[in-house]
Amino acid sequence: MTLHVVPSSSTASPAVAVTNLRRAYGSRVVIDNLSLRIERGEFVALLGESGCGKTTLLRALAGLDPIDGGRIAAPRRPAVVFQEHRLLPWDSLWRNVALGLQAPNARERAAAALAEVGLGDRLDDWPRNLSGGQAQRVALARALVQEPELLLLDELFAALDALTRIRMHELVRELVATHRPGVLLVTHDVDEAIALADRILVMREGRIAFEHRTRGHGAQSIARIELLAELGVAAFQPIPA
Numbered sequence: 001m002t003l004h005v006v007p008s009s010s011t012a013s014p015a016v017a018v019t020n021l022r023r024a025y026g027s028r029v030v031i032d033n034l035s036l037r038i039e040r041g042e043f044v045a046l047l048g049e050s051g052c053g054k055t056t057l058l059r060a061l062a063g064l065d066p067i068d069g070g071r072i073a074a075p076r077r078p079a080v081v082f083q084e085h086r087l088l089p090w091d092s093l094w095r096n097v098a099l100g101l102q103a104p105n106a107r108e109r110a111a112a113a114l115a116e117v118g119l120g121d122r123l124d125d126w127p128r129n130l131s132g133g134q135a136q137r138v139a140l141a142r143a144l145v146q147e148p149e150l151l152l153l154d155e156l157f158a159a160l161d162a163l164t165r166i167r168m169h170e171l172v173r174e175l176v177a178t179h180r181p182g183v184l185l186v187t188h189d190v191d192e193a194i195a196l197a198d199r200i201l202v203m204r205e206g207r208i209a210f211e212h213r214t215r216g217h218g219a220q221s222i223a224r225i226e227l228l229a230e231l232g233v234a235a236f237q238p239i240p241a
Contacts, residue, residue, distance in 0.1 A: 015078075021035070021067055023053070034057065036208065045184075046184060047230075062078055078148050081156055083156060096142060101147075113207070153185040174227075202227065210226075
């Protein structure tokens with residue numbers, strides 16, 4: 001079984017709806033009877049220990065891996081940005097962004113997307129001349145130029161230094177607010193999930209084991225304690241003076 005792309009003109013349809021998803025490698029079940037719905041414009045972060053099935057779920061949603069049961073319904077195929085930017089070194093930046101874009105104005109659209117990520121003056125530059133953060137900006141532009149209804153981010157910020165990561169967080173917030181895709185971010189960083197997501201899911205043994213909806217900055221410390229507990233980590237408590 002594979003991803004079902006379900007054409008729809010209804011603005012009420014979600015970015016993706018997953019029903020009773022199952023994925024196994026031989027006798028090892030990685031995803032078991034998982035259901036999930038992400039609305040358009042909703043930012044969802046997915047946490048979980050290594051090996052719990054997070055990346056397997058993302059790859060299934062992207063249509064990169066088959067599924068063994070259940071259903072994935074989406075209006076059209078999503079865009080994916082991986083931890084590695086995967087830019088083609090032999091192509092200019094605008095051609096990397098326009099890759100797969102079937103449009104007579106591909107260069108103009110690529111230029112507009114690069115301008116959105118702060119690289120509008122680098123159209124004819126090459127990937128080898130970019131920093132890690134700049135390369136991720138180009139990868140984001142390549143995803144968003146397709147105007148996806150679902151954007152999948154796989155450990156997007158993990159390889160970036162702290163300051164670049166903060167700047168990328170702000171950029172992603174702005175881009176999501178502008179384009180309004182549904183977003184699923186796979187991450188190991190609890191604080192990152194709290195900072196970015198409208199809803200945080202914890203995956204355990206192939207299922208969604210916990211869900212937290214963020215409600216303003218005042219609840220962040222409580223959310224962090226709850227999420228760390230769900231992940232089997234005791235939150236640090238300062239020693240009283």
